[in-house]
Amino acid sequence: MGDRPVIGVLALQGDVREHLRAIEAAGGVGRPVRRPAELEGIAGLIIPGGESTTIARLAEEFGLFEPVRRFVADGGAVYGSCAGMIMLADQILDGRPDQRGFGGIDMVVRRNAFGRQVDSFEAPVQIDGVEGGPFEAVFIRAPWVERIGDGVAVLGRVSQGPAAGRIVAVRQGNLLATAFHPELTGDLRVHRFFVTMAAGARL
Ligand code: GLN
Numbered sequence: 519m520g521d522r523p524v525i526g527v528l529a530l531q532g533d534v535r536e537h538l539r540a541i542e543a544a545g546g547v548g549r550p551v552r553r554p555a556e557l558e559g560i561a562g563l564i565i566p567g568g569e570s571t572t573i574a575r576l577a578e579e580f581g582l583f584e585p586v587r588r589f590v591a592d593g594g595a596v597y598g599s600c601a602g603m604i605m606l607a608d609q610i611l612d613g614r615p616d617q618r619g620f621g622g623i624d625m626v627v628r629r630n631a632f633g634r635q636v637d638s639f640e641a642p643v644q645i646d647g648v649e650g651g652p653f654e655a656v657f658i659r660a661p662w663v664e665r666i667g668d669g670v671a672v673l674g675r676v677s678q679g680p681a682a683g684r685i686v687a688v689r690q691g692n693l694l695a696t697a698f699h700p701e702l703t704g705d706l707r708v709h710r711f712f713v714t715m716a717a718g719a720r721l
Pocket of ligand 1: 661
């Protein structure tokens with residue numbers, strides 16, 4: 519028990535409960551983060567799916583924007599799924615004109631990239647470093663990664679359909695991002711991967 523890393527989940531909006539449940543099941547201790555003080559002592563932080571503009575606005579309102587931005591910039595382990603991926607991007611396309619993110623990953627993401635008609639879909643994604651075959655990935659008004667910098671590793675791409683080849687999972691140092699929602703599938707492999715990553719990143 520003592521060795522289970524505490525993983526915070528930014529609990530402003532989005533599928534917070536699902537991530538907390540997945541973290542507990544994947545060997546971590548889940549902690550909702552609504553106040554800056556709750557960032558203290560965590561091994562890693564998850565930014566959930568939801569609506570990136572809303573998450574950004576609430577982060578400002580709760581005084582969490584700057585503390586989270588600093589946690590990311592200081593090398594904290596952070597996993598962003600869907601809207602969380604958008605929040606971790608250094609550049610956002612099709613965002614609102616005033617949209618802000620925490621940044622951290624040297625990438626350009628496009629919001630709602632799969633098209634507004636394509637609200638949600640599932641597709642298998644092979645993820646580097648995650649064993650056991652392709653991940654049945656659930657995409658909901660998802661972004662994709664349009665460009666990456668040299669320091670960014672591509673972990674997964676859409677493997678079939680009109681969006682085949684699009685980058686949907688990346689890692690840069692202690693930052694991990696997926697365009698899809700593993701917390702909705704019951705497949706814990708991405709959460710286990712992140713718990714291990716966060717445990718290793720602990721100072
Ligand atoms: N389209 C949403 C956004 O722009 C992300 C959707 C999601 O997280 N499921 O933030």
